[in-house]
Structures are given as C-alpha cells and as structure tokens.
Amino acid sequence: xxxxxxxxxxxxxxxxxxxxxxxxxxxxxxxxxxxxxxxxxxxxxxxxxxxxxxxxxxxxxxxxxxxxxxxxxxxxxxxxxxxxxxxxxxxxxxxxxxxxxxxxxxxxxxxxxxxxxxxxxxxxxxxxxxxxxxxxxxxxxxxxxxxxxxxxxxxxxxxxxxxxxxxxxxxxxxxxxxxxxxxxxxxxxxxxxxxxxxxxxxxxxxxxxxxxxxxxxxxxxxxxxxxxxxxxxxxxxxxxxxxxxxxxxxxxxxxxxxxxxxxxxxxxxxxxxxxxxxxxxxxxxxxxxxxxxxxxxxxxxxxxxxxxxxxxxxxxxxxxxxxxxxxxxxxxxxxxxxxxxxxxxxxxxxxxxxxxxxxxxxxxxxxxxxxxxxxxxxxxxxxxxxxxxxxxxxxxxxxxxxxxxxxxxxxxxxxxxxxxxxxxxxxxxxxxxxxxxxxxxxxxxxxxxxxxxxxxxxxxxxxxxxxxxxxxxxxxxxxxxxxxxxxxxxxxxxxxxxxxxxxxxxxxxxxxxxxxxxxxxxxxxxxxxxxxxxxxxxxxxxxxxxxxxxxxxxxxxxxxxxxxxxxxxxxxxxxxxxxxxxxxxxxxxxxxxxxxxxxxxxxxxxxxxxxxxxxxxxxxxxxxxxxxxxxxxxxxxxxxxxxxxxxxxxxxxxxxxxxxxxxxxxxxxxxxxxxxxxxxxxxxxxxxxxxxxxxxxxxxxxxxxxxxxxxxxxxxxxxxxxxxxxxxxxxxxxxxxxx
Amino acid sequence: xxxxxxxxxxxxxxxxxxxxxxxxxxxxxxxxxxxxxxxxxxxxxxxxxxxxxxxxxxxxxxxxxxxxxxxxxxxxxxxxxxxxxxxxxxxxxxxxx
Numbered sequence: 001x002x003x004x005x006x007x008x009x010x011x012x013x014x015x016x017x018x019x020x021x022x023x024x025x026x027x028x029x030x031x032x033x034x035x036x037x038x039x040x041x042x043x044x045x046x047x048x049x050x051x052x053x054x055x056x057x058x059x060x061x062x063x064x065x066x067x068x069x070x071x072x073x074x075x076x077x078x079x080x081x082x083x084x085x086x087x088x089x090x091x092x093x094x095x096x097x098x099x100x101x102x103x104x105x106x107x108x109x110x111x112x113x114x115x116x117x118x119x120x121x122x123x124x125x126x127x128x129x130x131x132x133x134x135x136x137x138x139x140x141x142x143x144x145x146x147x148x149x150x151x152x153x154x155x156x157x158x159x160x161x162x163x164x165x166x167x168x169x170x171x172x173x174x175x176x177x178x179x180x181x182x183x184x185x186x187x188x189x190x191x192x193x194x195x196x197x198x199x200x201x202x203x204x205x206x207x208x209x210x211x212x213x214x215x216x217x218x219x220x221x222x223x224x225x226x227x228x229x230x231x232x233x234x235x236x237x238x239x240x241x242x243x244x245x246x247x248x249x250x251x252x253x254x255x256x257x258x259x260x261x262x263x264x265x266x267x268x269x270x271x272x273x274x275x276x277x278x279x280x281x282x283x284x285x286x287x288x289x290x291x292x293x294x295x296x297x298x299x300x301x302x303x304x305x306x307x308x309x310x311x312x313x314x315x316x317x318x319x320x321x322x323x324x325x326x327x328x329x330x331x332x333x334x335x336x337x338x339x340x341x342x343x344x345x346x347x348x349x350x351x352x353x354x355x356x357x358x359x360x361x362x363x364x365x366x367x368x369x370x371x372x373x374x375x376x377x378x379x380x381x382x383x384x385x386x387x388x389x390x391x392x393x394x395x396x397x398x399x400x401x402x403x404x405x406x407x408x409x410x411x412x413x414x415x416x417x418x419x420x421x422x423x424x425x426x427x428x429x430x431x432x433x434x435x436x437x438x439x440x441x442x443x444x445x446x447x448x449x450x451x452x453x454x455x456x457x458x459x460x461x462x463x464x465x466x467x468x469x470x471x472x473x474x475x476x477x478x479x480x481x482x483x484x485x486x487x488x489x490x491x492x493x494x495x496x497x498x499x500x501x502x503x504x505x506x507x508x509x510x511x512x513x514x515x516x517x518x519x520x521x522x523x524x525x526x527x528x529x530x531x532x533x534x535x536x537x538x539x540x541x542x543x544x545x546x547x548x549x550x551x552x553x554x555x556x557x558x559x560x561x562x563x564x565x566x567x568x569x570x571x572x573x574x575x576x577x578x579x580x581x582x583x584x585x586x587x588x589x590x591x592x593x594x595x596x597x598x599x600x601x602x603x604x605x606x607x608x609x610x611x612x613x614x615x616x617x618x619x620x621x622x623x624x625x626x627x628x629x630x631x632x633x634x635x636x637x638x639x640x641x642x643x644x645x646x647x648x649x650x651x652x653x654x655x656x657x658x659x660x661x662x663x664x665x666x667x668x669x670x671x672x673x674x675x676x677x678x679x680x681x682x683x684x685x686x687x688x689x690x691x692x693x694x695x696x697x698x699x700x701x702x703x704x705x706x707x708x709x710x711x712x713x714x715x716x717x718x719x720x721x722x723x724x725x726x727x728x729x730x731x732x733x734x735x736x737x738x739x
Numbered sequence: 740x741x742x743x744x745x746x747x748x749x750x751x752x753x754x755x756x757x758x759x760x761x762x763x764x765x766x767x768x769x770x771x772x773x774x775x776x777x778x779x780x781x782x783x784x785x786x787x788x789x790x791x792x793x794x795x796x797x798x799x800x801x802x803x804x805x806x807x808x809x810x811x812x813x814x815x816x817x818x819x820x821x822x823x824x825x826x827x828x829x830x831x832x833x834x835x836x
Contacts, residue, residue, distance in 0.1 A: 183788070194788045194796060195787060195788050195820055195824050198823050199823055210825055211824060213795060220800075222792070224765035225788060
C-alpha cells in the first residue's frame with residue numbers, strides 16, 4: 001500500500017468524520033446535550049487533525065486545532081453550546097469540510113473565511129462569557145506554536161507540531177480502546193510473534209488483557225505450531241486509533257484485528273490481567289542458541305509450594321466464559337454501532353454490476369433460444385432455465401444491494417446549503433429531514449445532489465418569505481423546509497416541502513405569457529400553471545440573485561430528474577407553501593419493462609409507469625378536435641396517444657382498435673392511454689445509456705439488448721405524455737417534432 | 740533440544756521458548772503424562788505464545804489426570820510474558836486431587 005493509497009483512505013475517513021461532525025452539531029443544535037454527542041463531535045475533529053498532521057496538511061491541522069480547542073471548552077462544560085455558539089461551529093464544520101476537499105483536490109479556501117472563523121472560535125474559547133475560568137488563548141494557526149496553559153482549571157489547549165505529529169505533545173487526553181486480536185498460524189510461521197506485538201502495544205499506556213483460550217484443544221489433539229489463543233485488550237493511551245492499529249501493521253493480513261473506542265461497552269468489567277508497564281526485561285534480543293548453559297544448575301529442584309486458592313479448572317472455565325461474554329458484547333456493540341463493513345473500490349462493484357447485467361442478457365438469450373426450439377415447453381432444460389432465471393434475479397438484487405446507500409450524506413449537504421443561503425438572504429430557516437436512511441443506488445444518489453441543491457436554494461430564496469412577511473401573515477418567523485425520502489412501489493420518493501407563500505399563480509402565468517411560453521388566452525388549470533415553472537428559461541425572480549433566479553432553474557432540475565428516469569411534480573397552496581415530489585428509480589442498472597411493438601419497432605415501456613393494459617373497442621374511441629382522440633374507460637375519458645405517431649415512426653395515426661392501449665400515469669397525476677400495436681411480453685431489461693453510447697433521443701429514455709440480441713429502445717413515458725399535451729408547453733412540442 | 744528432564748517428573752524449560760521449541764516441549768510433556776510434574780522456568784529468557792499454549796494445554800491435561808503440574812522458579816521474563824499475554828499463575832497449575 002503506497003502513501004497515496006493511505007492518503008486516499010484518510011480522505012475517505014475524513015468524509016465519515018465530517019458527516020459525524022455535522023450530524024452531531026445538528027443534534028446539539030436541536031437541544032441534544034448528551035455528553036457522548038459532544039464527545040463524538042470532538043473526536044471527529046480530533047481524528048481529522050491527527051490524520052492531517054501525519055500528511056503535513058498544515059492549513060487543515062491549524063484550523064482543526066482551533067476548532068478542537070473550542071470544542072474542548074464545550075466538552076468540559078466551560079462553554080454552553082447555545083444557538084450562537086453552534087452557528088459558529090456549523091460554519092466551522094463547513095470550512096473544515098472545504099479544507100479537506102481542497103487538501104484532496106487542490107485549490108484553497110478563501111483566507112478571509114478561515115481567518116474570520118478562527119477569530120470567532122478563539123473568541124469563544126477565550127470565553128468572555130466564562131465567569132470563572134480565564135480561558136487561555138488558543139494556539140494561533142501557524143506552525144508549531146504551542147499555547148501555554150494559563151490557568152489551573154484543568155483546561156489546556158493542546159500543543160501541536162506539524163512534524164512527527166504528537167511526539168512532543170503533552171498528553172491531555174487519554175483514550176481507551178478495546179482491541180481484539182487473534183493471530184493465525186501464518187503469523188507465527190512468518191516469524192512474527194504475538195507476544196512481541198502485545199509487548200509493543202503495552203508500551204502505549206495502561207493495558208489490561210484477557211486471553212481467550214476457548215479454541216485450545218487438549219494436549220493430545222493440539223498442533224504445537226498452530227494458533228489457538230486470542231486476546232481482548234483494553235488500553236488507555238494518548239495515542240490515536242491509527243497509531244494503535246499501526247502496531248499490528250506488519251501482521252494485519254495474518255490476524256483478526258479490531259480496534260475501537262471502549263465506551264461502547266462501558267460498565268462491563270472484563271476479567272483482565274493488568275499488564276506490567278515495565279517490560280524492559282523482555283526487550284533484549286534472544287541469546288543466539290541457548291542450548292548449553294542454563295540447565296544443570298536449574299536442575300537443583302526447589303519445589304515451590306504454590307498455594308492456589310482457586311481450582312485451576314474453575315478459574316480457566318471462568319476466564320473462558322468471561323472472554324466469550326466479552327466477545328459477544330463486543331460483537332453486539334459492533335453490530336449496533338457500525339456493523340461489519342469493508343471498503344471496496346466502486347469500480348469493482350460497477351464491474352460486477354455490469355457483468356451481472358450481461359449475465360441477465362445472456363440468460364434471456366438462452367431462454368429465448370430454448371423456447372424457440374422447444375415447442376411443448378416442458379423439457380427439463382426449460383425448467384432448469386426458470387430456476388436459472390430466478391437465481392440470476394437474486395444475484396442481481398444482491399449485487400444491487402451492495403451499491404445501495406442511504407440518502408443521508410446528500411441530505412446532510414442540504415442542511416449546509418440551507419444555512420448558507422438563508423444567511424445570505426437574511427431569512428431564518430430550519431431544515432427538517434426525514435427518512436434519511438432510505439437506500440438507493442449510489443449512481444442515483446450521485447445524480448440527485450445537484451437538482452436537489454437547486455431546489456433547496458429555490459425554496460430558501462423564493463419559497464420561504466422574509467421573517468417580516470411571515471410575521472405579518474401570522475406565521476412563525478422561522479420558516480421550515482422539510483426534506484423527506486421514502487420507498488414507494490419500487491421507487492424512491494423524495495419530497496421537498498416548504499411552508500412559504502406557495503406559488504404566485506398570477507405572476508407565473510403573466511411571466512409565461514411575457515416569455516411567449518403560453519398564449520394570453522390559454523385556459524390553464526392550477527396544476528398546469530404550477531408546472532410552467534419547469535419550462536426552460538422561466539424565472540419568476542424579479543431580480544437576478546447569486547442564489548437562484550438565473551432563469552436556468554427548474555427546467556434543468558426537471559431534465560436532470562428525467563434523465564434519471566424520474567418524475568417531478570409540484571403541488572402548491574397559496575399562503576401555505578409548496579411541495580415538490582420527485583419519484584426516482586432505485587437503480588439505473590435494470591428495469592422491469594413491458595416489451596411492445598410499435599410500427600414494426602420493438603420498444604420497452606417501464607412497468608412502473610403502466611397502470612393497466614386494455615384492448616380498445618371501437619365504441620370506446622371518440623374523436624376530439626382535429627386529431628385528438630379519447631378513450632372511454634369506466635365512464636371517464638382519457639386522451640389516447642399514438643406512440644408511433646409521436647415518435648414519428650409513422651406518418652398517420654394507427655387505428656386504435658387494431659392495437660393495445662397502455663394506461664399510464666403521467667407526472668401531473670392525470671392518465672393517458674398509450675397506443676401500441678402489440679404486447680410481446682414482460683421482462684427485466686438491462687439499461688444501456690443512449691447518451692453515453694450515442695446521443696439523447698427525445699422521447700426515449702435509454703436502450704437495452706433483448707434476448708435475441710436486438711437493441712430495443714426504452715420509452716420515456718413522461719416525455720411522450722408531455723409531448724402529447726401539445727399546446728400548453730411549446731418546448732415539449734418541439735420534443736415531439738424532433739422525435 | 741532445549742527442554743531437559745532433570746529427573747523423573749521434572750522438566751527444565753529452555754531459555755528460548757520459541758516456535759521451534761513448541762513441538763519439542765509438546766513431545767516432552769506427552770512423554771511425561773501420568774506422573775506429577777514440576778516445571779523449572781528459572782532459565783527462561785523468552786517465551787513465545789505457542790509454547791505458552793503447550794504449557795496451558797499441559798496444565799489442563801494434568802488437571803484431567805488428577806496429577807500435579809507446577810511451575811517453579813519462574814524467571815522474570817517468564818512471569819512478565821505470561822502476564823503480558825494474559826495467562827495467570829493459576830492457569831499453569833494443576834493440583835493433585
């Protein structure tokens with residue numbers, strides 16, 4: 001593992017620590033005063049500082065140090081984490097995140113921002129508000145400028161150096177770690193010795209150890225060169241977790257090792273043997289070959305009477321039971337905290353997913369050729385294939401689950417945006433998140449961040465009114481934006497709700513008329529007016545601000561969401577606020593689709609869009625206007641859309657009676673009946689991006705490869721429905737024309 | 740071979756109880772089953788975990804045999820290493836019952 005790889009791991013860990021930091025600060029902001037929350041926040045900054053020091057990232061270390069010093073005041077109850085303090089802390093967390101990003105990707109954070117916050121943090125640490133202790137000046141963010149402790153209150157800023165991080169550090173903090181260590185046979189056969197590793201570890205601080213002898217067989221059955229013992233160690237040391245791990249670094253492939261902070265199992269006393277700190281007598285290198293000397297004299301056998309009060313067997317059994325219990329506690333704690341995880345390069349997962357995709361296609365091809373050659377459909381091959389199909393499906397689901405991640409990181413990023421934008425426009429806004437553990441494919445997560453950011457900015461800038469306006473309307477001056485995620489019928493539903501003024505429909509309509517998006521005499525429903533904000537070039541902002549209102553807003557959002565195979569809709573109530581609802585696929589890799597024929601072409605219609613299928617009767621078809629047709633379904637009329645005509649597959653509309661109607665739900669909630677010529681079947685298809693391999697085709701979401709090896713296009717239902725709406729949205733008309 | 744039998748029922752441990760010594764020690768103990776044993780650990784300078792495993796398994800075997808298994812004159816290195824790897828004195832003792 002070279003330095004760059006280690007550095008990459010450090011940055012990955014920074015991401016986790018930053019998420020921990022932010023979520024802890026937000027908890028404190030919500031009134032949580034659990035000391036563990038404060039500790040978690042402190043630890044996050046401390047770990048970043050420690051790692052950054054090791055890589056010589058001075059700017060990062062300097063800022064983290066000042067931040068940490070102030071956090072230490074909170075930790076030691078010298079500073080009350082009130083709203084003002086937390087505001088500074090949250091801003092500092094943002095800057096820390098930026099510094100990490102800059103350290104990784106290059107670039108720099110505006111010095112004025114860092115300097116301003118350093119001053120604020122120092123002011124907090126200096127504690128004008130502290131009546132008792134005269135808090136010391138925090139270390140200035142320059143290299144190796146250890147601050148002197150100036151009081152007796154026990155609070156000391158932590159001195160630090162940039163080189164050989166921690167070497168000269170006067171130890172203030174002591175951490176207790178629980179280490180579980182179980183060597184394999186290979187560790188010994190490669191010349192390593194577990195006792196020496198334990199000796200090195202014991203030098204770090206006060207250590208207690210429990211030996212797990214459960215696996216030791218009887219004397220007759222044992223292999224003297226095998227490894228049976230494992231250990232559970234508790235060590236209190238000023239060293240970081242990384243340093244503790246480093247003791248085992250040359251043996252890491254030949255042992256099971258777990259190092260974690262000890263508080264998880266606090267209260268459980270382990271039957272540990274304290275390890276003598278002075279192990280200097282063990283330091284000497286072994287004598288070359290001590291075959292000769294020792295033995296003759298040693299045979300002067302003085303039998304030492306050992307007065308063992310406890311039966312050996314009982315004691316061994318007790319120790320074993322305790323060790324087993326400790327292992328169980330350990331496992332339970334680990335399971336409840338983080339679970340067992342491994343880091344895997346995303347490329348590897350992607351490759352696996354692609355390969356499984358190919359497997360699905362291959363399996364479909366195989367099925368097809370068997371069906372073609374097996375007329376009665378009962379051969380054993382056919383039955384075997386069904387099992388294979390099920391297995392393939394399960395493999396695919398499992399593989400997709402590997403890449404599934406909670407939306408939490410994205411949601412956390414949004415809270416920063418709300419803070420920043422609200423500050424800029426002078427509004428008080430609170431972001432409430434719900435369902436942040438809802439999981440979705442990483443590729444989807446990566447792509448929703450941008451549209452979501454845009455929508456959040458819009459909600460803060462346009463959605464929520466100014467505090468004065470809110471008060472005048474009898475509302476809480478602090479606005480609320482709610483961001484929630486949930487699973488619904490195989491998709492993820494993300495809702496962004498604000499309690500602002502709602503959409504000003506008069507103004508939206510006027511703007512649309514001014515911008516030539518609709519004709520002045522157009523008669524639009526409220527829903528249609530609301531949807532105008534998704535039209536390209538539409539912006540209701542009277543003045544262009546830095547935040548939003550550049551007129552490239554919601555249409556870009558809509559296009560990004562559609563590019564993901566998602567839908568976005570809006571509902572708004574005047575004076576009460578607006579809700580944007582995004583419905584996205586859980587994965588961009590596979591899709592359950594209905595394979596249909598349209599004008600001799602094979603198309604795939606996403607199954608999630610289809611409500612029902614029906615065979616239209618001539619009596620149910622009604623003409624409407626020049627070339628519109630409606631279908632009567634259970635006493636209501638639904639517009640009939642000829643897919644072949646919309647996509648320009650044919651010049652004239654087909655006769656509906658000859659085809660099949662697919663009733664689909666459109667984004668606004670209304671229904672449309674899509675006319676296709678025939679249904680071929682229903683199957684899972686692997687999505688192949690058209691954009692990546694060819695170019696965007698209006699009305700088409702993506703492509704796939706069918707069982708017979710042919711390429712089929714996947715229909716973009718919303719685009720087709722949108723195009724069929726015709727008059728109301730000109731840009732979408734052009735979509736149909738372009739198709 | 741470093742582990743030498745001083746007399747019947749007595750076993751002096753060699754100075755270095757490393758990986759190579761583990762099999763030797765194991766063989767010695769196996770050959771001494773069925774009688775009380777006193778282990779002289781006074782010359783021990785270094786103890787590896789595998790020899791410790793053999794000694795603990797030995798103590799357990801002697802306990803099962805209801806024979807006495809005692810470690811005497813343990814050197815400083817022996818005592819400290821045993822404490823370091825979490826083996827208590829009582830785990831190396833089998834009492835004759």
